Amino acid sequence: EAAVTQSPRNKVTVTGGNVTLSCRQTNSHNYMYWYRQDTGHGLRLIHYSYGAGNLQIGDVPDGYKATRTTQEDFFLLLELASPSQTSLYFCASSARDSSNERLFFGHGTKLSVL
Amino acid sequence: AQKVTQTQTSISVMEKTTVTMDCVYETQDSSYFLFWYKQTASGEIVFLIRQDSYKKENATVGHYSLNFQKPKSSIGLIITATQIEDSAVYFCAIGYYNQGKLIFGQGTKLSIKP
Numbered sequence: 155e156a157a158v159t160q161s162p163r164n165k166v167t168v169t170g171g172n173v174t175l176s177c178r179q180t181n182s183h184n185y186m187y188w189y190r191q192d193t194g195h196g197l198r199l200i201h202y203s204y205g206a207g208n209l210q211i212g213d214v215p216d217g218y219k220a221t222r223t224t225q226e227d228f229f230l231l232l233e234l235a236s237p238s239q240t241s242l243y244f245c246a247s248s249a250r251d252s253s254n255e256r257l258f259f260g261h262g263t264k265l266s267v268l
Numbered sequence: 269a270q271k272v273t274q275t276q277t278s279i280s281v282m283e284k285t286t287v288t289m290d291c292v293y294e295t296q297d298s299s300y301f302l303f304w305y306k307q308t309a310s311g312e313i314v315f316l317i318r319q320d321s322y323k324k325e326n327a328t329v330g331h332y333s334l335n336f337q338k339p340k341s342s343i344g345l346i347i348t349a350t351q352i353e354d355s356a357v358y359f360c361a362i363g364y365y366n367q368g369k370l371i372f373g374q375g376t377k378l379s380i381k382p
Contacts, residue, residue, distance in 0.1 A: 185368065196274075196359055197313075197372040210368060244313065256303070257370065259313040 157181060160245050160260035167235050168268050175230040175263050177245030185248045186228040187257065188212070188220060190241040197244065203228060235267045270295055272362055274373035282381050283352060288335065289345045289376045291360035300364050302336070302343045307357040307375070316358075319343060347378075355380045 158179045167173050179186060187202040199212030201220035209220055217239060219231040232239055242264050246257040271294040281287045293302070302319040317329045319336050326334045335344035347354055357377045361370040 187369070189372075194374055196272075196374040197361075199369050199371075202369060204368060212369060213371075242311070246313075256315040256318065257305075258315075262311050 158245055158247050158258050158260040160243075160263050162263060163261065164264045164266075166266045166268065169236060171232075171235045171267070173232040173235050173265065175232075175243055175245075175265070177228045177230075177260060178226050179228075179245075179247040179258070180226060181247065181249075181258070182225065183247035183249050183258070184225070185250065185255075186222060187246040187248075188218075188228070188230045189244045189246065190214065191244060191262075192241050200230065200243075232265075235265075237267050239265065240267045241265060270362065270364075270371050272360055272371050272373040274360060274376050276376045277374075278377040278379065280379040280381060281350060284349055286346065286348045287350055287378065289347075289358050289360075289378065291343050291345070291373055293341050293343070293360075293362050295341065295362065295364075297364055300362055302334075303361045303363065303370065304332070304334070304343075304345045305359045305361065305372075307359065309356065313359075317345070350380050352380050352382060354378060 161176045188200040189197040198214045200218050202210045203222035222228045244262050245260040248255040300321045304316045307313045317332050319327045319334050331348045333346045357375045359372050359375045361372045363370045
């Protein structure tokens with residue numbers, strides 16, 4: 155079974171703070187994704203990548219940066235955190251393009267911006 | 269515009285019965301993929317089942333099956349002989365060739381009563 159590990163599991167920061175969420179997958183998957191989950195909205199795609207050094211913009215990218223440093227590691231950066239970014243964040247990976255391939259999800263990071 | 273809608277916010281059924289969860293989508297493409305994912309109480313999100321739009325046969329995996337009605341842009345998830353552990357939030361999603369992302373619905377919370 156594919157393994158996707160997120161850290162930290164919980165994070166509290168203040169408005170204007172700097173936050174980095176980390177994700178590592180150990181299954182040699184090409185694609186990695188960052189989603190946020192909010193009540194009433196389901197899962198919304200922030201950014202994704204199909205390989206080291208690549209970055210694609212998702213559906214709700216404003217206020218977020220991301221970087222894929224290696225095939226295994228994908229980071230989500232909030233440089234000036236706002237309360238609207240309080241959410242549950244999921245990282246996911248897939249062997250190929252997720253449009254026809256199942257996603258494997260991490261356990262999520264709960265972020266609170268005060 | 270591409271959109272996925274799950275109108276049932278929550279459903280509650282008795283154990284060992286059959287339940288259907290609805291999902292409708294908006295698309296202008298003739299070829300796409302439809303997915304259902306399950307999010308357990310612990311927050312873990314796992315893939316359940318997939319339907320390719322060009323296939324007329326409804327997909328079945330274990331006690332999960334799909335009711336795919338392409339003319340109605342509808343993909344219902346049917347769970348037969350429900351068990352307590354089926355209690356979860358269920359998301360449907362749509363994906364397209366070479367677009368590298370999935371669009372999720374808002375989710376339906378299913379509660380199974382003993």
